[in-house]
Amino acid sequence: MTGTFPSPLRLLVGTAVRSMCRRVVSLRDQSWLLLALITAFLSGYAVLAFALFYGGLRFIGRFPGLGGLLVERLLFLLFACLFGLLLISNLIVSYTNLFRNRETAFLLTLPVPRRVVFQWKLAESTVIASWAFLFLIAPLLVAYGLVHQVAWHFYPMVLLMIGLFIGLPGILGCWLAVQVARFMDRRTFQVALVLGVSLLVAVLVLRFRPTMVTEESLETARVLNVIDRLLDNTRFAQFPLLPSYWLSSSVQNWGEGVVRAALFFFCVLLSHVLFFGMIAVLWLGDAFYEASSVVHSRGSLLARWDWFRRREERQRRSSDPIARLSRPVLLETLLAWRGILAPDVRALIVKDFRVFWRDTTQWGQAFMLFGLLTVYIVNLRHFTRQLDSPFWISLVSYLNLGACSLNLATLTTRFVFPQFSLEGKRVWVVGLAPIGLVSLVRLKFWLTSWTTLGVTLGLILLSCSMLGLDAAHTLFFAAVIVVMTFTLNAIAVGLGALYPNFRETNPAKIVSGFGGTFCLVLSFLYIVGSVVLLALGSPWGWRPESVGEFRPYHALASGTAFLAISLLSGAVPLRMGLRRVAATEL
Amino acid sequence: MIELEDLVKHFGDVRAVDGITLTVPRGEFFCVLGPNAAGKTTTIKMMVGLIRPTSGSARVAGFDLQSQPLEARARLSYVPDFPFLYDKLTPWEFIRFTGQLFRMPEDRIRTEAEELIPRFSLEPWLHKPIEGLSHGTRQRVAIASALLHRPEAFVIDEPMVGLDPHHARIVKDLLRERSRQGMTIFLSTHQIEVAEEMADRVGIIHQGRLMAVGTPEELRRRAGVDGALEQAFLALTRPLDPPGAGTAMAPTGGVP
Incomplete structure (x- = not known):
């Protein structure tokens, strides 16, 4: 009996594909000027980015003795940074898609297993968070291929490697989103974010101090020392446990024709995607539901703080709470100075500031x-x-x-x-x-x-x-x-x-x-x-x-x-x- | 059919649902009334498995929403006040999609749809994108989809929002008919006249507690008022004193 019905995941994917096709078809009804503008912009980006990457890679590659090393290091650095960005992007998109999405709430009321709802949202979030990544790096990889005169099979193979690579930040971002939702309310998350960013800035400031270069240090014998010091700051991108390292190594080895090494790193990437993918797909469904329930059960964030509860209590007991609440805030007092602005204008300004701030x-x-x-x-x-x-x-x-x-x-x-x-x-x-x-x-x-x-x-x-x-x-x-x-x-x-x-x-x-x-x-x-x-x-x-x-x-x-x-x-x-x-x- | 047992839900310090115990038997048309922020929607969300209760349990057709969610949801349908629909699909595609998720064979989907679509006057819109439909038409699509698999329990929040009087009548008649055929209906509304007209029993939720349950006549008697059910509702939902003040009206929660 089970076999005669399409699986819920297949139905959901089918619905999404159908919706996307309708969106594409509905472009016919859009303004041609808009379509022309968007097409011109996208093509303009692709051409300009390709020209810049091509020129840049050739320029760097020409440095005597160092060109190859610099290009290699740049690729490691680029993929490491993109991995970080993809992770953040996946975290944000997954959080919204799992916990602030009406389709998710709808699916949770249907006889669709939580695991399947999670699988579907994981796939959707990964695609949404990562498609721009492909678009951004495509001109670079084409430029890299042309500069290094690679074989034709480099391009489809790289596409496959990148397809695998985006899976890892997708899975990790989704897992992080579930943990954030489960254990952090908005206030805690904001505080953690500010602390995390401050820590990152401190590390960056301490680690990446500018290297002063003098005429003396640029003498032939010492220039290698200076370059070594500069490159030392980028060595983190070559940490062998980073997925971006596997991708960069695989891409570069394949480009150079060292297929065996390229396949090794490809297999490392593949095994990690399969391993973590399997864990996410099979076991994160219940954790997702638990987190979803927690997210929709949180009380007022401010009410957790004693001073806020005391203030609320004072206002409730006050004989005239409305008078208390209608006291002008600082911005209103400033705007009301000398009565230059009319009250309605002031009200609109205060409203816009409040909306922006909140x-x-x-x-x-x-x-x-x-x-x-x-x-x-x-x-x-x-x-x-x-x-x-x-x-x-x-x-x-x-x-x-x-x-x-x-x-x-x-x-x-x-x-x-x-x-x-x-x-x-x-x-x-x-x-x-x-x-x-x-x-x-x-x-x-x-x-x-x-x-x-x-x-x-x-x-x-x-x-x-x-x-x-x-x-x-x-x-x-x-x-x-x-x-x-x-x-x-x-x-x-x-x-x-x-x-x-x-x-x-x-x-x-x-x-x-x-x-x-x-x-x-x-x-x-x-x-x-x-x-x-x-x-x-x-x-x-x-x-x-x-x-x-x-x-x-x-x-x-x-x-x-x-x-x-x-x-x-x-x-x-x-x-x-x-x-x-x-x-x-x- | 629907069993709520000492259902409690906390939102931080706030006790949004405070120990609701209720049984709605098979085929009963049950309406729940209550002021804003009384805890009706939270109760429904626990009843359909959207959120986990802090304590207590909700069961549908004997299946616990937390431990046997698939079995429970297969027998349940839920239509929220602003239902989600896929904008780029057509009503027919959405109805069919819902039927497939409930594992209905294609011929049964067609048979059931052939009954529901004309009743909700959906024929002219059947193959047009949902994004272009009015709120009332979308609401009709959502209700038709939810009724398609003939659920044993039907939970609906504010069903008449956006419906014109003609279609509101159709929804009322259809729900009554299904109720007579054995479908249990749990309807949440602010429209007291709808509850009075339709319900076998009415429950009044106030400040997270089930204040009273009974037929409209029983509620009037309990509130000590004559005339419209509105009078009984107002009497039973007078603001309660804060917990600990010692003068709160004694709750009657748990009266099935």
Whole structure:
């Protein structure tokens, strides 16, 4: 009897495949412009990444005597870092997929064994968390193959190895997600995360101290010593128990035609995937259900703390608890200063700040993006000691401008763009309030612009300081980032109002539509265009031989062009967005 | 058919369900009423095996939801207030998928579907993607799928949400009919008139406790009120004093 029915896992996989096919087919109904934009972006990435990897591998490979070693070490390092990233990605995706997913809850009420629900979610999470990995490293592996002139069978074999490799962080990430869910509530997890990241930063700071290179140490006899010291810092990637080590060794050996060694590492990888996969598939189902029950049974996190319980108790006993709760918070008091802002405007600002602060995703991503940039900029001081050429310093300062703006564009597209659509969903609260939707959109523009300006301006000033730039340079870059911050926010707010999606409640899905993609592309083009234009028309020259000459006419021309582009890119979408909002029937 | 025995659930310090004992026999139409955050949905979640009770047990058709989950769930159907459906499937594909998960042979799926689909007026939508359907139509698809395998126990949370009066009537009639055929129904609702019209017995949950169980008439008598069941409900769900205050209404939990 059992054999006559399809297994639940087969049914679930079939349903997922069918849903995915429908998604692909429904692309026909999407805007052709959107499809063209996405295709152009993906192809552009693949071509550009391939060109960079190909050029880079050839360049490094040409170092006399060291080329091969450097390429080998870079591959070990790359796969080790990607393994770490895949593990984090799998942990996050698995947690969401196992414990915050409506399909999982639905399946748990059906006569589907917990083990099967877990198996299905493990497979789904691994694919979701890892597909981008394949896309990212494909150009590198093709470039590696071409540079090393490998045999044709290198490519399918590498695909197979990578397919196996992504299984390990998938299994480990899923197991970690189950343990985190079982034993840590959100507060404990956040504290553990902060402690873990702090520990990691401390280890990195202690371990990776900059190596000072002097003229003396670069003499032929001693240069090997310096390189050895530098490479020593990357030796962790060659720890033989790391799965990335097995993958790198297998890939490189296969590329070099040492098939026996490649097969050995392939078998090591395969045996680990099978072993841990078997454990996960057979035994983690019950642990998953246990963790799921715990996650859905947690009480208030704050209520675990005595001070919070005492405060709650005091408020309950208070003769007028409403009066206590309605005391203005610090932000409200600050905004109310001298009554410059109207009460409704203040209320909206406070609401937006609260929503941002309480949404871990928003501030987490903002913190991560700008945190990484800050770490990089702070570390520039080590490089500038060795970079005494004004050309390189000038180049790095423009690249920093680009990096800072790109980070901002990521955030404005991800968080500012969907804001109007989300407000539209809550039309009964804000849309019908006397403030009006047009004022609301304007307010959002000013609020996000001023808030993000604090971060971008701070980073650019820090960058100038680390690079040791003079006051004129600093003022120039500060003025540029101010204009760019307002323009990027205007693009996001304007296009967000122009292409709203009131049906969707998930901001990530709103962003993935035509408007969001257009916003990202326009922001990207604006940043690239502006940075290139400003660098080429730099008042301090851009060629190595011309750096240092002051060129006022070049500066005037490029500055005017930059302002015109900014005005066009920012004001036009914002204006069109405001017009659209004024005519919107909600 | 449905047996809850001293069911307790803690959310941190909060006792969300506080020792509920209840037996709903085969074929009974049981409605549970209660204010917001009374513990109704938590009780249901334990009853369908979504969460583990802190203590106590829930059994369906004699099978414990924790120790024999597959046997219990094979005899059970649960429709939450906002049911999950696969957006990219069509109603027919979803109905068939559910039937297959319950190991129904294809011909039985077709026979049962042929009865349910016209009753829920799903023919025009049968081959259209679920993502394009209204909330009411989705709700009808969910209920039809859940009834497809003729469960022995049917647990439904707020079934009338999003349904127009015509389809609300159809759902009520169908559930009544199935109840007469032996299906046990456990319905949670805020609509007291639905409970009054449909239920053989009504249970009132308040602050995690089963305050009263009985026919609408018995509840009125117990509350000492005449007229609509609403009056009895309001009387039986007056805010309780905090534990330890000494003036709490004596719970009657455990009355089957």
